[in-house]
Amino acid sequence: MPRDPLIGIVGKPSSGKSTTLNSLTDAAAQVGSFPFTTIEPNRATGYLQVDCACARYGLEKRCKPNYGWCINGKRHIPIMLLDVAGLVPGAHSGRGLGNKFLDDLRHADALIHVVDVSGTTDSEGKNTRGYDPLYDIEWLQDEIRLWIEGNLEKRWGSIVRRHTATKSSAVDTLQAQFGGYGSHASMIQRALQRIQGLPPLEQWDKEWITKVVKSFMMEKFPTVLGLNKIDHPDADKNVSKIMLKYPETKAILCSAITEVFLRKLQKQGFIRYEEGTEFVDTCEDDPETLKVLDDKLLQRIENIRDLVLYRFGSTGVVQVLQAAADTLDLIPVYTVRNISTFTGNHGEEVFRDCFLIKRGTTVGKVARYVMGEVTIAAVETVNGVRVSEDAIVEKGQNDILTFKLAPKSVN
Numbered sequence: 001m002p003r004d005p006l007i008g009i010v011g012k013p014s015s016g017k018s019t020t021l022n023s024l025t026d027a028a029a030q031v032g033s034f035p036f037t038t039i040e041p042n043r044a045t046g047y048l049q050v051d052c053a054c055a056r057y058g059l060e061k062r063c064k065p066n067y068g069w070c071i072n073g074k075r076h077i078p079i080m081l082l083d084v085a086g087l088v089p090g091a092h093s094g095r096g097l098g099n100k101f102l103d104d105l106r107h108a109d110a111l112i113h114v115v116d117v118s119g120t121t122d123s124e125g126k127n128t129r130g131y132d133p134l135y136d137i138e139w140l141q142d143e144i145r146l147w148i149e150g151n152l153e154k155r156w157g158s159i160v161r162r163h164t165a166t167k168s169s170a171v172d173t174l175q176a177q178f179g180g181y182g183s184h185a186s187m188i189q190r191a192l193q194r195i196q197g198l199p200p201l202e203q204w205d206k207e208w209i210t211k212v213v214k215s216f217m218m219e220k221f222p223t224v225l226g227l228n229k230i231d232h233p234d235a236d237k238n239v240s241k242i243m244l245k246y247p248e249t250k251a252i253l254c255s256a257i258t259e260v261f262l263r264k265l266q267k268q269g270f271i272r273y274e275e276g277t278e279f280v281d282t283c284e285d286d287p288e289t290l291k292v293l294d295d296k297l298l299q300r301i302e303n304i305r306d307l308v309l310y311r312f313g314s315t316g317v318v319q320v321l322q323a324a325a326d327t328l329d330l331i332p333v334y335t336v337r338n339i340s341t342f343t344g345n346h347g348e349e350v351f352r353d354c355f356l357i358k359r360g361t362t363v364g365k366v367a368r369y370v371m372g373e374v375t376i377a378a379v380e381t382v383n384g385v386r387v388s389e390d391a392i393v394e395k396g397q398n399d400i401l402t403f404k405l406a407p408k409s410v411n
């Protein structure tokens with residue numbers, strides 16, 4: 001099983017990366033500790049919303065995840081986020097924080113590019129007016145590409161010599177070069193297959209290398225755009241321009257600052273807010289349980305409803321994380337001790353453990369990830385149905401699993 005998925009948040013200074021990260025990690029509900037062994041300063045835990053298996057069996061009330069939480073069948077599964085700061089035009093050649101951000105980036109499996117669509121900050125994050133954010137989308141992709149290309153071109157002569165001498169395939173040769181970015185052979189294969197008319201590696205010139213790197217980036221760093229600051233009056237026209245120019249790119253409209261504000265008021269007991277939705281209740285809706293808000297704050301909530309929630313359906317941040325995770329094609333798999341009751345070792349609580357795995361992962365891989373290198377005698381799913389270790393995990397079919405260990409042999 002590969003390591004836990006990691007989503008990188010990139011964008012120019014002042015685009016709203018930290019605000020987005022805060023809005024995604026400052027969970028209002030009570031959460032368990034996180035499952036990740038190391039948390040570094042620029043990493044944080046976000047929560048991905050999925051329809052939990054408990055809802056299939058009417059067990060919502062007894063669902064208590066070990067990590068994250070589950071309310072009414074909506075499960076919030078921890079997922080690691082990485083704040084990749086320091087990207088400015090020219091960073092690949094040492095500007096700003098230079099290549100430091102690129103070292104962070106290599107660990108990411110997918111990227112959220114936070115774009116400031118208000119047009120009030122320039123490419124370096126300085127205040128301005130009427131800036132065209134289309135430029136940010138271009139230069140940011142270029143920076144990443146130039147960094148990868150630069151690393152490749154430095155050694156291109158010896159790469160080609162070795163490739164010819166060892167009669168390697170293009171996939172093997174590139175995997176040796178791109179392994180440091182966490183690539184694997186099938187990723188490179190897909191990247192190469194996408195390029196029409198690609199000649200043998202020894203004939204690649206600069207143009208072909210650029211094409212190869214661009215295609216590799218689509219595999220290694222699938223990117224969604226978080227079009228942030230949609231609450232700003234200038235945002236509309238910039239959003240339209242971006243959508244028109246990049247119709248294929250997944251873009252989600254966001255207002256990270258609104259999400260932070262709503263979660264804060266919710267924590268303080270002033271509002272009831274269902275994250276990822278347009279629903280906000282205040283003391284006017286529920287005077288019994290919600291604290292009284294002054295007129296100024298009530299007016300601000302009204303504006304948020306009109307300018308963000310009712311117009312766009314939500315603040316967008318939950319959706320942007322969802323979209324980034326979708327590019328990785330992750331599905332939740334539940335491991336239980338008792339396949340009839342779905343409970344763990346003790347108590348009545350169900351579906352305690354859940355992992356995000358890449359679609360296409362086999363049951364055997366999940367078993368080894370959860371149990372380590374032990375001999376598994378049998379794997380069962382719902383109703384005690386036996387499942388082969390070679391079976392691919394499928395939602396609703398064999399995504400609830402229990403593992404029976406082989407008895408230890410006595411010599």
Ligand SMILES: Nc1nc2c(ncn2[C@@H]2O[C@H](COP(=O)(O)OP(=O)(O)OP(=O)(O)O)[C@@H](O)[C@H]2O)c(=O)[nH]1
Pocket residue numbers: 011012013014015016017018019020085086125228229230231232254255256257258
């Ligand atoms: N209007 C509006 N402002 C926002 C939004 N999100 C963030 N901001 C503001 O934009 C500014 C920059 O936000 P940050 O989250 O610090 O941006 P950053 O990308 O992390 O910036 P660096 O740390 O410099 O890389 C702050 O003043 C935020 O309050 C938003 O959704 N709407």
